[in-house]
Amino acid sequence: MSQRGLEALLRPKSIAVLGASDKPGRAGYLMMRNLLNGGFNGPVLPVTPAYRAVCGVLAYVDVASLPITPDLAILCTRAERNLALLEQLGERGCKTVIILSSHSQQFTELKACAQRYAMRLLGPNSLGILAPWQRLNASFSPVPILPGKLAFISQSAAVANTILDWAQQRSVGFSYFISLGDSLDIDVDDLLDFLARDSKTSAILLYLEHVSDARRFLSASRSASRNKPILVIKSGRSTQAQKLLNSPLSLDVAYDAAIQRAGLLRVQDTHELFSAVETLSHMHPLRGERLLIVSNGAAPAAMALDQLLARNGKLAALGEETQAALRAALPQSISISNPLDLHDDATPERYQSVLTSLLDSNDYDALLVIHAPSAAAHGTVTAERLIATMKGHSRGKRVTLLTNWCGEYSSQEARRLFTEAGIPTYRTPEGTVTAFMHMWNTAATKSS
Amino acid sequence: MSQRGLEALLRPKSIAVLGASDKPGRAGYLMMRNLLNGGFNGPVLPVTPAYRAVCGVLAYVDVASLPITPDLAILCTRAERNLALLEQLGERGCKTVIILSSHSQQFTELKACAQRYAMRLLGPNSLGILAPWQRLNASFSPVPILPGKLAFISQSAAVANTILDWAQQRSVGFSYFISLGDSLDIDVDDLLDFLARDSKTSAILLYLEHVSDARRFLSASRSASRNKPILVIKSGRSTQAQKLLNSPLSLDVAYDAAIQRAGLLRVQDTHELFSAVETLSHMHPLRGERLLIVSNGAAPAAMALDQLLARNGKLAALGEETQAALRAALPQSISISNPLDLHDDATPERYQSVLTSLLDSNDYDALLVIHAPSAAAHGTVTAERLIATMKGHSRGKRVTLLTNWCGEYSSQEARRLFTEAGIPTYRTPEGTVTAFMHMWNTAATKSS
Numbered sequence: 046m047s048q049r050g051l052e053a054l055l056r057p058k059s060i061a062v063l064g065a066s067d068k069p070g071r072a073g074y075l076m077m078r079n080l081l082n083g084g085f086n087g088p089v090l091p092v093t094p095a096y097r098a099v100c101g102v103l104a105y106v107d108v109a110s111l112p113i114t115p116d117l118a119i120l121c122t123r124a125e126r127n128l129a130l131l132e133q134l135g136e137r138g139c140k141t142v143i144i145l146s147s148h149s150q151q152f153t154e155l156k157a158c159a160q161r162y163a164m165r166l167l168g169p170n171s172l173g174i175l176a177p178w179q180r181l182n183a184s185f186s187p188v189p190i191l192p193g194k195l196a197f198i199s200q201s202a203a204v205a206n207t208i209l210d211w212a213q214q215r216s217v218g219f220s221y222f223i224s225l226g227d228s229l230d231i232d233v234d235d236l237l238d239f240l241a242r243d244s245k246t247s248a249i250l251l252y253l254e255h256v257s258d259a260r261r262f263l264s265a266s267r268s269a270s271r272n273k274p275i276l277v278i279k280s281g282r283s284t285q286a287q288k289l290l291n292s293p294l295s296l297d298v299a300y301d302a303a304i305q306r307a308g309l310l311r312v313q314d315t316h317e318l319f320s321a322v323e324t325l326s327h328m329h330p331l332r333g334e335r336l337l338i339v340s341n342g343a344a345p346a347a348m349a350l351d352q353l354l355a356r357n358g359k360l361a362a363l364g365e366e367t368q369a370a371l372r373a374a375l376p377q378s379i380s381i382s383n384p385l386d387l388h389d390d391a392t393p394e395r396y397q398s399v400l401t402s403l404l405d406s407n408d409y410d411a412l413l414v415i416h417a418p419s420a421a422a423h424g425t426v427t428a429e430r431l432i433a434t435m436k437g438h439s440r441g442k443r444v445t446l447l448t449n450w451c452g453e454y455s456s457q458e459a460r461r462l463f464t465e466a467g468i469p470t471y472r473t474p475e476g477t478v479t480a481f482m483h484m485w486n487t488a489a490t491k492s493s
Numbered sequence: 494m495s496q497r498g499l500e501a502l503l504r505p506k507s508i509a510v511l512g513a514s515d516k517p518g519r520a521g522y523l524m525m526r527n528l529l530n531g532g533f534n535g536p537v538l539p540v541t542p543a544y545r546a547v548c549g550v551l552a553y554v555d556v557a558s559l560p561i562t563p564d565l566a567i568l569c570t571r572a573e574r575n576l577a578l579l580e581q582l583g584e585r586g587c588k589t590v591i592i593l594s595s596h597s598q599q600f601t602e603l604k605a606c607a608q609r610y611a612m613r614l615l616g617p618n619s620l621g622i623l624a625p626w627q628r629l630n631a632s633f634s635p636v637p638i639l640p641g642k643l644a645f646i647s648q649s650a651a652v653a654n655t656i657l658d659w660a661q662q663r664s665v666g667f668s669y670f671i672s673l674g675d676s677l678d679i680d681v682d683d684l685l686d687f688l689a690r691d692s693k694t695s696a697i698l699l700y701l702e703h704v705s706d707a708r709r710f711l712s713a714s715r716s717a718s719r720n721k722p723i724l725v726i727k728s729g730r731s732t733q734a735q736k737l738l739n740s741p742l743s744l745d746v747a748y749d750a751a752i753q754r755a756g757l758l759r760v761q762d763t764h765e766l767f768s769a770v771e772t773l774s775h776m777h778p779l780r781g782e783r784l785l786i787v788s789n790g791a792a793p794a795a796m797a798l799d800q801l802l803a804r805n806g807k808l809a810a811l812g813e814e815t816q817a818a819l820r821a822a823l824p825q826s827i828s829i830s831n832p833l834d835l836h837d838d839a840t841p842e843r844y845q846s847v848l849t850s851l852l853d854s855n856d857y858d859a860l861l862v863i864h865a866p867s868a869a870a871h872g873t874v875t876a877e878r879l880i881a882t883m884k885g886h887s888r889g890k891r892v893t894l895l896t897n898w899c900g901e902y903s904s905q906e907a908r909r910l911f912t913e914a915g916i917p918t919y920r921t922p923e924g925t926v927t928a929f930m931h932m933w934n935t936a937a938t939k940s941s
Contacts, residue, residue, distance in 0.1 A: 075868060172837075185868045188902055202837045203790020203865035203899070210866040210900025254792065283802040286795035289832055315796065315899075315921035316764055342651020344702065347734035348763065354731040384737055389620075389650045417651035418658040420523060420633045451651070451763075452658025454636055473763035 050165030051239045053116040053141040054231070055176060055221065058087045060183065061115035061139070063108070063130055064122030065091030065099040072145055073121035075185050076173070077102070083175075083182030090115055108133040119143045119173070119183060127169075128154055135162025143183065144169035144229075156229055171226030172202045177219060178245050184224065193218020194247040195326045196240045198233055200225050200254045201280075208252075211319060216464050217326045220245040232257055234265035241269035248325040248487075250318075251277040251309070255292035256300075263307045270308035274325065274487035277309045278318045310486050320471055320480035324447075327469040331445060331488040333410035335361035336481060338384035339399055340415035340474075341391040341422060345451060346384035349413060349474035356482045360384075361409035370402035383409075389419050393427040397434055404438045411445040411481060415474055416459070418452040428459035432466045449477040498613030499687045501589040502679070503624060503669065505564035506535045508631065509587070511556070511578055512570030513539030513547040520593055521569035523633050524621070525550070531623075531630030538563055556581040567591045567621070567631060575617075576602050583610030591631065592617035595675075604677055619674030620650045625667060626693050632672070641666020642695040643774050644688045646681055648673050648702045649728075656700075659767060664912050665774045668693040680705055682713035689717035696773040696935075698766075699725040699757070703740035704748075711755045718756035722773065722935035725757045726766045758934055768919055768928035772895075775917040779893060779936040781858035783809035784929060786832035787847055788863035788922075789839040789870060793899060794832035797861060797922035804930045808832075809857035818850040831857075837867050841875040845882055852886045859893040859929060863922055864907070866900045876907035880914045897925040 060080060066073035073093070077100045080089045090113075091099035094106045105111050108118075108130065118139050120127055124147045134142055135158060147155065147169030159166050167174070173184030177192035188209050197219055199205040205224045212219070220243060223236060233251065240246045249269065256262045269275060281287040282297045304311050312318050336358060340346035353360065360383050363371070371381045375395065379388060387395055396414070403412060416427055428450065435441035448463050448470045450456035463470035471477040508528060514521035521541070525548045528537045538561075539547040542554045553559050556566075556578065566587050568575055572595045582590055583606060595603065595617030607614050615622070621632030625640035636657050645667055647653040653672045660667065668691060671684060681699065688694045697717065704710045717723060729735040730745045752759050760766050784806060788794035801808065808831050811819070819829045823843065827836060835843055844862070851860060864875055876898065883889035896911050896918040898904035911918035919925040 188866065201790055201792030203788070203867070204792045206790075206837075206866040207793070207899035210902045210904065214901035214905075252792070254795070280792055280795040280799065282799040285802060285808075286798040289795050289798060289834070290791050314800070314923040316924070340651070342649055342654075343738050344649030344652045344700070344728055345655070347702070347728045347737050350734040350737060351728065351730040352762070354733060360733075386737070389654075418636065418654040419651070451655040453662035454658045456658065457662075475762040476764070 047235065048239060049163070050141045051231070051235060054165060054167060055174070055239060056179060057116035057141070057181070059090065059113060059115045059117070060085070060087065061090040061092050061108070061111060061118045063092045063118060063120050065093045065096070065104060066121070067096050067099050072185070073099075076119055076121050076183070079182040079184060079186065084180040085182070086180060088113070108137050111137070114138045117141045117143065117183070119145065121145055124148055124151065127151055128158060131155060131158045131164070135164055139164065141165045141167075143167045143171060143173060145173070146170060152227070152229055159230060166230040168226040169229060170202075172205055172224035174224070175219065175222040184222075188213045190222060191216060191218035193220060193326055194245060195219050195250060195322065196221040196243070196246040196248070197250045198223045198225060198236050199252040200228070201252055202226070204252045208322070212322070215323065217322055228257060234258070234261045237265040237269040237275070241272045246273065248273055249275045250322060250325065251275060253277055253279045254281055254290045259303065263303055266307035266309055275309045276312055276321050276325065276483065277304055278312045279304065310483055312483070316476055317479055320476045321483045323469050323471065324480040324484045327467055329445065331410055331485055334359045334485045335408070335410045336413055337361040337363075337403070337409035337411070338413045338415065339387065340384060340417070341387045341419060342389055342415075342417045343386045345415045345417050345449070345474045346386055349415065349449070349478050350384055352475040352478040353482070356478070358478065358482055358485070364406070364408045367403070367406040367408045370406070371399065374398040374402045389417075390421045391419070392421050393423065393430045396422065396427050397430040400431055400434045401438070404434070404440050404444055411447060413447045413449065413477055413481065415449045416451065416456070418455045424450055424452070424455045424459040425462065428462045432462060432468065435466070435468070447471070447477050447481055449474050495683065496686060497611070498589045499679070499683060501564040502613060502615060503622070503687060504627065505589070505629070507538065507561060507563045507565070508533070508535065509538040509540055509556070509559060509563035509566045511540045511566060511568050513541045513544070513552060514569070515544050515547050520633070521547075524567055524569050524631070527630040527632060527634065532628035533630070534628060536561070556585050559585070562586045565589045565591065565631070567593065569593055572596055572599065575599055576606060579603060579606045579612070583612055587612065589613045591615045591619060591621060593621070594618060600675070600677055607678060614678040616674035617677060618650075620653055620672035622672070623667065623670040632670075636661045638670060639664060639666035641668060641774055642693060643667050643698060643770065644669040644671075644691070644694040644696070645698045646671045646673060646684050647700040648676070649700055650674070652700045656770070660770070663771065665770055676705060682706070682709045685713040685717040685723070689720045694721065696721055697723045698770060698773070699723060701725055701727045702729060702738045707751065711751055714755035714757055723757045724760055724769050724773065724931065725752055726760045727752065758931055760931070764924055765927055768924045769931045771917050771919060772928040772932045775915055777893065779858055779933055782807045782933045783856070783858045784861055785809045785811070785851070785857035785859070786861045786863065787835060788832060788865070789835045789867055790837055790865045791834045793863045793865050793897070793922045794834055797863065797897070797926050798832055800923040800926040801930070804926070806926065806930055806933070812854070812856045815851070815854040815856045818854070819847065822846040822850045837865075838869045839867070840869050841871065841878045844870065844875050845878040848879055848882045849886070852882070852888050852892055859895060861895045861897065861925055861929065863897045864899065864904070866903045872898055872900070872903045872907040873910070876910045880910060880916065883914070883916070895919070895925050895929055897922050
């Protein structure tokens with residue numbers, strides 16, 4: 046868990062790209078283009094004998110001729126050249142290197158060379174790093190990325206790309222986005238230590254396939270999870286999947302237990318992961334677990350309720366004052382209870398008056414508003430009303446609101462508006478409750 | 494399970510709208526507009542003393558003055574008038590009525606009146622019926638609907654609207670879309686009988702909250718499920734949710750057992766439901782359960798594999814011929830196995846040559862192709878290649894292909910293309926496998 050070199054990796058002031066290229070499609074081209082287009086503030090130094098300039102930047106023929114020693118070097122050349130170049134970087138005094146591509150036969154020699162020069166390695170077979178607050182895109186990511194408060198560490202390039210792609214669509218931002226590759230040197234535990242202390246990072250998300258040093262991993266997780274919620278999605282529940290991932294075969298229940306003991310929260314599939322990211326990136330911390338469910342149909346409310354009870358969640362009990370406020374705001378035909386069924390003729394106005402009545406109540410810790418498409422309540426108009434009500438009310442910033450706009454055709458615009466307004470929004474009642482329970486477990490873990 | 498009157502309800506030749514209105518927002522306006530805009534072929538007869546014409550159609554002051562006896566009458570008036578109007582419709586000889594809105598105090602009288610005249614009732618509190626092949630939209634649906642081979646029966650208006658909305662976005666079509674409301678008379682079992690014999694319907698989807706007559710329901714399901722796959726999503730797993738739904742309290746496990754015994758397939762949540770609809774609406778029947786998984790990343794393949802094994806699914810074993818074909822088509826670094834990991838540098842060409850090699854193989858029953866966003870394989874281009882390959886190959890129509898394009902930002906267009914081409918496509922590896930297992934269980938149930 047040495048933090049040596051991580052500052053140079055994660056907050057570099059200068060970057061050399063070895064094997065920089067002007068040929069589209071080449072790794073050395075993609076990396077140069079992403080670094081320059083990303084808007085990185087320090088010098089980006091292409092190293093290649095093949096071009097006088099790459100992407101308009103003066104190139105240096107070799108490591109020795111670099112005018113300064115870069116904080117970070119990125120190897121984009123063919124794998125055969127890795128060892129020789131690493132040697133040169135060591136000589137030059139460079140302390141941190143990202144290796145994009147390598148085969149396992151090289152691993153021992155690369156590691157030995159790095160140790161000889163006290164260099165830190167990320168990769169090989171890493172997609173790279175994105176640190177949006179520093180406008181650093183040292184990656185192959187084909188999609189842009191927004192700054193945010195979530196750090197993501199992935200042991201899979203495919204999962205990293207999927208999350209990036211989804212996040213772009215949902216306007217979810219990141220503090221750091223790190224693809225580990227084969228973790229020859231820098232591993233999850235090093236990064237957890239660093240990110241737990243990073244001021245831009247308020248939650249950490251982990252895609253894990255295997256753990257190389259269980260003791261170090263557990264100790265790093267335990268200490269990091271005291272400061273920040275850490276969510277983990279662990280693949281390879283079956284031994285067949287573990288084989289596919291080249292993971293050491295081990296019992297999934299053992300992982301489960303270890304993950305829990307270390308204070309991490311495990312999510313079970315991709316839908317849960319997306320829900321969790323949505324929550325972590327938008328949500329202020331929960332003070333309690335009492336959920337109030339409001340819906341324009343009994344069925345979606347029942348789905349949410351079933352999921353809540355299956356996960357041992359708690360419904361809020363409404364006090365007399367809140368009940369009276371709701372009774373005054375709603376037609377007589379609606380019975381005041383939790384879940385609160387507004388009926389399928391609920392208009393945007395009815396939603397709005399419920400929210401207004403509830404904003405003053407302390408009877409719940411989080412409010413889940415469900416909307417199923419209906420002729421009476423246009424999805425977008427209803428969303429606009431709720432957002433305006435939250436903004437206009439003095440307690441709007443303190444109330445935890447989760448929204449579930451069901452459907453797809455008529456609800457996309459509403460979901461976009463909620464995201465823009467910083468209000469978490471989900472596709473299904475069950476997913477919303479899952480996200481809420483993650484949120485609550487996070488809060489509970491932290492305070493225990 | 495009487496089929497009396499169902500023909501008039503589900504294939505009406507003429508429709509009277511009682512309480513037709515020219516005022517936007519009124520039920521009688523929405524119904525007229527949907528019937529006329531839908532393009533229904535028979536006469537639509539507005540009945541109202543308030544207007545000379547509604548939506549441009551000559552109106553009749555009362556039931557008695559209608560020039561013909563309509564097959565179907567729809568009550569859009571205020572609930573107080575239901576009983577008197579039903580009486581008049583009975584006198585007139587009308588055999589089928591949809592009641593949109595009513596309160597439970599009326600139920601006994603309405604039922605008695607209907608029995609007196611041997612009339613069938615749908616509702617009350619039904620959203621109505623859509624039958625796209627007949628261009629019949631006798632509903633409040635705020636979104637359009639496409640013709641297809643899936644029949645949907647819902648006991649919840651909110652769920653019906655959510656499914657309609659989602660289906661519109663995904664270009665999923667329906668043979669019938671029926672909202673039951675309070676099922677005073679016509680219930681699930683009547684409709685199952687009818688739909689099992691309907692030539693346009695190849696699968697039936699049921700959203701169930703409660704069953705009024707368990708014996709009739711089981712007998713109708715058992716007989717219908719012999720002809721067509723029936724999927725059911727049953728809400729109210731917890732007793733609290735059952736209360737919310739006003740269902741008689743009962744053990745969920747009992748439902749589970751009954752549903753299974755009747756040969757129905759149960760889905761557990763909304764994501765599963767969407768996956769199932771996707772499958773049922775696109776898929777030709779499976780002959781076996783051997784799944785072959787192809788992916789450009791080990792992680793999504795592992796997620797799919799974990800899910801397959803958790804559901805007792807089966808991986809295909811590749812014969813020597815298929816292995817040789819794949820070896821010839823792929824770079825040496827790729828190991829030939831199932832799941833087949835094409836690596837994250839897999840280009841659209843690599844995907845294409847794998848599919849080409851596999852189209853001649855009989856070693857699998859379904860092929861799951863996973864794509865995670867990557868700089869090497871543009872999602873849309875890769876999808877276009879696969880679609881063209883399927884179309885161009887003589888066996889393309891006989892091979893069952895399921896696709897999972899991960900991500901959101903870069904994969905939406907690909908998913909749209911697959912849908913257009915009639916190839917089922919899903920958001921997550923786990924959801925795809927869930928859908929596949931439903932498909933297989935459907936095939937297995939049918940043949941057993």
